[in-house]
Amino acid sequence: MAPGSSSRQQATLLASVLVLLKIAGLPGLLGGYYGSGGGNAGGWSQAHATYYGGSDASGTNDGACGYGNQISAYGTLTTALSAPLFNGGDTCGACFELKCASDGCLAGQPSIVVTATNLCPQGSNGGWCDSPKQHFDLAQPAFGQIAQIQYGHVPLLFRRVSCDRSGGMHFQINGHQFFNLVLVTNVGGAGDVQSVEVKGSSSGWRKMERNWGQNWQDGGNLCGQSLSFRVTTSDGRSITSYDVAPADWQFSQTFAGGQF
Template identity: 75%
Template sequence: MWADGACGYGNQISAGYGYITTALSTPLFSGGDTCGACFQVRCWGDGGCLNGNPSILVTATNLCPPGSNGGWCDPPRQHFDLSQPAFSQIAQIPVGHVSIQFRRVSCLRSGDIQYTINGHTFFNLVLISNVGGAGDVASVAIKGSNTGWRTMQRNWGQNWQDESYLNGQSLSFRVTTSDGRTVTTYDVAPANWQFGQRFSGGQF
């Protein structure tokens, strides 16, 4: 599981998040609820910040677990373990750690929401990625062409599961983000979909 990161995104480039990303300490990660959320992060102070105390927009794509990164990620600290490309845009790399200010912001994504369908018969595991707006998915519902809407359960990160037989049916999804906004996209996956495939549709 952890080879794909604690959010399950795997290759962050193909998932739509690029290189400007961050892992979050446990209090900010919230058990995976915050996966996909966007933050504006500003270097603050004079201890290693680049001139002008610049800011960047980053996406939360992983957990910085307790006991790692020299204890900086231990609760109750609210810590951002920025990717090196992200850190280099606000501070001098050799410094390693800087004080920051941060706030939640909306996510602007290129393209549609991505649905990667994994699992096997009677166990549908769908990774939801490249989500705009609030960015972090709070609930998902799935509908086969021969079924009604079914509420999916969070398995881990942004992987959502449904234990029903949906083989041979086109699939529709209803995605709700933490701000209560919902996007419903019909027939995202055609009836001949296969496990391991990725499909796109809808966006905030």
């Protein structure tokens, strides 16, 4: 036998075994979906899901992201996130693809894409939303598209995906003369806004501060000026929407800008 042939044979045998294990679908051994730390294979991670809000999803409105009427903004495919996923509101507006992973799944294991619009607080659903758990508390119509409602709770696989939006980003201007509160919605791409800047037609660019959720504030007097906004999302991409609000804009009005 040639020198080293035994080692080469052992290496070949080991490689064959690993291929067979992968084909057999043993993710625990190969660090797949359920590897240490929750696992991540092919972009999917492990979590659980429950639902809230009733069959018409009306109970999901006025959540922690500040969207108000979430059904009007994002329909019924929305979710509240446990604190580790919510990240203090930074994840508001992000999109996730979800699919049921065990008992209670609908036939064919369909997947859905949902928008993060709310926080699932600590102690909710028997502790499923407690840190450090990754948990999705779905609007009931969303839950019903991947699992049987009577189960109420199912294991889940999830991954971040791009948000597919049309009609431009929406800027709703609230507040009063020296307190401008701008709600940013309908954001495509990464979806979660990380910074907002505002510019009046007679003033320079100013960085706005996050007030709560996706409400951004500025303390200047912007009345009587046309307004431009620069929005940056969590992936570092920015879009500048010039003069989206005309000089005669009024508080409570909403204007559409560019789109990722």
